[in-house]
Amino acid sequence: MQQPPKTPCQMPDLLTININATLTANKITGARVEVYACGTFAQNPRVLAPSAREKQPVYASYPIIYHNTSIGMLHLLQPRMLSRDELQKLSCVTKKLALIIKRYQATSLSNHYLGKTVNITPYSDHTLKLDAFIEIAASTRFPVIIRGEFGSEKLSVASAIHYNSVLKHQPFIEIDCSTPCLSAFEKNIQRCFDQGRGGTLFLHAIDELPLPQQLLLAQLIQAQEASHEQALKGTPYNPVRFLVSTTRALTRQLIAGEFSQQLYLKLNYLNVQLAPLSERKQDIPEIVEKLMNRHRLYPEQDLGQAVKKALCQYHWPGNYQQLERVLIRLLTLAGSNPIQLTDLHHNAPEMKPKTNKAAAKISKTAIVPATKMPLMPDLIPQLINKNYQAFTGLHPALRKALCYVADNYCAQMSLQQLADKIGISASHLCALFKSQLNNSYKQIITELKVEKARRLFINSPLARVSDVAEKSGFGDISHFEKAFKRFTDCTPRAFKNALNHTAAQVN
Template sequence: MVLETDIVAGRVERRRPSRAPLVGEFIRGAYHPKRTLPELLRGLMGSLAGQVAARRGQLRLSGLGTLAFESAAGAFNAGWIDGTNGHARNGRHHPSVATAASPAKPSNGSHGPGPSAPPTAFPLVYGNVALGELQLEWPAAQPGAVAWQTMCEEFAAHCARLAMRFETQRWAGQRLGRPLLLVGASEALLRIESFVEMAAFSTLPVLLTGEFGTEKALLAAAIHCCGPCAAAPFVEVPCASAGGQPAQWFEQAHGGTLFFNGIDELPPPLQQELLQHMHSRLGQRLSTPAAPELRVIASSTADLYSLAQQGGFSRALQAELDFLRARVPPLRERPEDIEALVTAAIERQGFDAGRLLTDDLLAQCRAHAWPENLFELERVIARLAVMSRGQPIRYADLLHHAPHLAADRRIAPRPSPSAPLPPPAPRPAEPPLAHWVRCAMTRNLPELARLHDGLRKALVYLGEHHADAISLDGLARQAHVSPSHLSFLFRTTLKTTFKSLLQHIRIERARQLMAEDPRRRITDIALTVGFVDLSHFEKCFRRIIGSSPRDYRHRGEPS
């Protein structure tokens, strides 16, 4: 059975999808990357209490302690009690309480008007492991309390996932020498965390796809760390420069996880040898290899299915890997995470984000497409933090040290309060269809990076395969989105349809062929660019160019 997750189409978290955005909204409001887990949970509890009108409650997390709170007349009092200073949970150690407010006093039932209903408990469960419990107490006969229970269940699930973020950070710091922490609270990121939770407790192979610079390696570590085999080996194979042999890799990762980082770059001979050591879940081989059983996780920036169809990757290996699949969203699809990511990047350089972060910097960062994603953001923010000498990063700093960031969408710095407001700049015209036709045919990745990831992949594919028989369903598979969503992207972004764009690309290629060889037969050109009917080709040519192919060849392009 294949469990596929499409982050754009939102098919990861199937439980009560209509309610999840509401929970996500106040999680994003309370989230801050500088906070420790106790601080973060305290802020989330304050948001929850305000949302569901709970009178009092507590959140207990194994290895961390209990967060107790009381809320009345708009006042929220909370604090950590019974801290265990990082006692073990199933061989793991949670971070100790870094900061804590004054402990909330146990309630004697007199806080707030009227009696309270018995507390309602919501378990904090990650996969199949109980991490703790959320208990909430409402006034007796509180209207709407039953409706809030679903929200509280989802809130408890989000708290469990946030706790495992910090567990991954601790594990990575000890095992990998790098305290990796997933940063952000966008809807796309919360969905990918749901996938990590489900995948962590399965032994099926996992395939993580996504653009260069996305958190594929971090998520691979999280899948291993958050599952039942966290103490087992975690072996990374950098496929672009893989050292050793598959037999050695499997032996080193015995009982744990073997992570192929960038498997699309693994040389073909090693791909075939790898198949000989993997236990086939599809029955491609009748014999069982002597290699030990383990979990396989692979990451790829390329679409392995398309690569295999074109002969650039082992089709048998692609089939064995493609069980649990998730696409890691690029930064341009997560604008809500930009501030948190920039803040975390500044802090990693040892600077105070509260001092360096400015509206100018955030505006330009949100406008930028980040074609290299987190790698580019880390590099640019580190440069700006150092070159600004720890002072607030203004628009002038961007002009000097990150001019490509300053030029994005020509966002000007905010005027001072005393300066008169300039007249609003005219909205730039949308690029014409001919622009995107040229970008698709020339594979202009910087320009295509401005588009939705699925639309970008579709245009790249059309530019390379326009002469083939292409259907909307087939193109949607190449773009990793649903056909209806891809059609929507064509209409709303490019103001055209898939068929119309394909015809424009084919006609543009026909014009190029006429220029390259003026004596080449029109019929031959039509067949070469993908038309099977000459009359259809001539009709499309006249509609797009304004003249017949023969007149165009004799007279040249109309002025």
């Protein structure tokens, strides 16, 4: 069993500041908060009776409750008689204090066991509601589906649920479900099952898990449920709790036939939807401040007011992770202090305003299309046919990359590997794909492979689906089927059958 940190419930400055801010916001003065090292049974409010010379109570304590357990007390040093409305308000305050304390304790445990911080930063109404859900989820052992956009704090929510539960000193193991190889996934999931007995398995990006792996996972969960039945007969039983994250709605994948109904039924108990950073911009200043405290290179390093304003106004499609990456880049590379807007635009070009004075003048006299169109609408056929002359007007590095892609797209090759081949940074190459082709490298590669498969089917309608998948560069048949359907609106088998039916009618 893992050993807990020796002092998980100390009151450091950060926790004290947040507690005092909550008391001040609710106009509670002459009070102090005591945090217990271990939970005790739920208590009732206590009032110290006045002495013979006093008419009013001089001391009162109100319990701070979490999971029906007292985790601390709010002491009012010189209380007066409180009305019913004031008592109800005090109950709401102690509830907020409980969520603040438990979030800090979960962060302490996460740092101790995982070396990672729980990135649920502000104490706004939105995040306190999320904390309230975490309290409910932590009080059970049912599976939880955590849905949020790419880059949102899904891992933080999962670890907060685990480290606020009775399993907090048991293993917490994260599994990346985007592993394409069935045999590798099978070995990994079985090893994690064995290591995580009595603890929690967090299945990250379960919406990316191919169907064969989904069925395997459902079978393992079924086997665990069978072990539970044996436990009722006296056999030792150490179950694993499941927390899963997804960027897409599993119900839509279920309807589309892309997600196993058996697995969905075993996971669909508790659900939470994380709001994207673009919908809670009021939280950004506090998030920025926390990240600055964590990553600044020296105590005096700071951001200029214009930079802070730009960070708060940006829409952050990559959410928390993108914001953290931009700040780390700024703190590391910026040459000024406080950091200026020119540093931000240089080190994070995606945040640079798209319009300028010249563009504004043009927009008054010309009709600008609502969406940016690709410069090369016939890019995929040009790549398939290796028509290198078509790339002449593009950036030299992008032209070189496309020529290499045309010759090697069936091989397994990441953007980083391609960037290394042509001698530029992956971030620069990614920006070139976006700006000049209005498309990502990953999507272009996938579309190329699908077009290759489509042409193979047309040339050989009787070819096996698995053979075509392999020849067109797809290492996993399930991934091939999903990608083919996304770009052609039909499955590979349906496409093949339609070709055979047309050929039969012609003959």
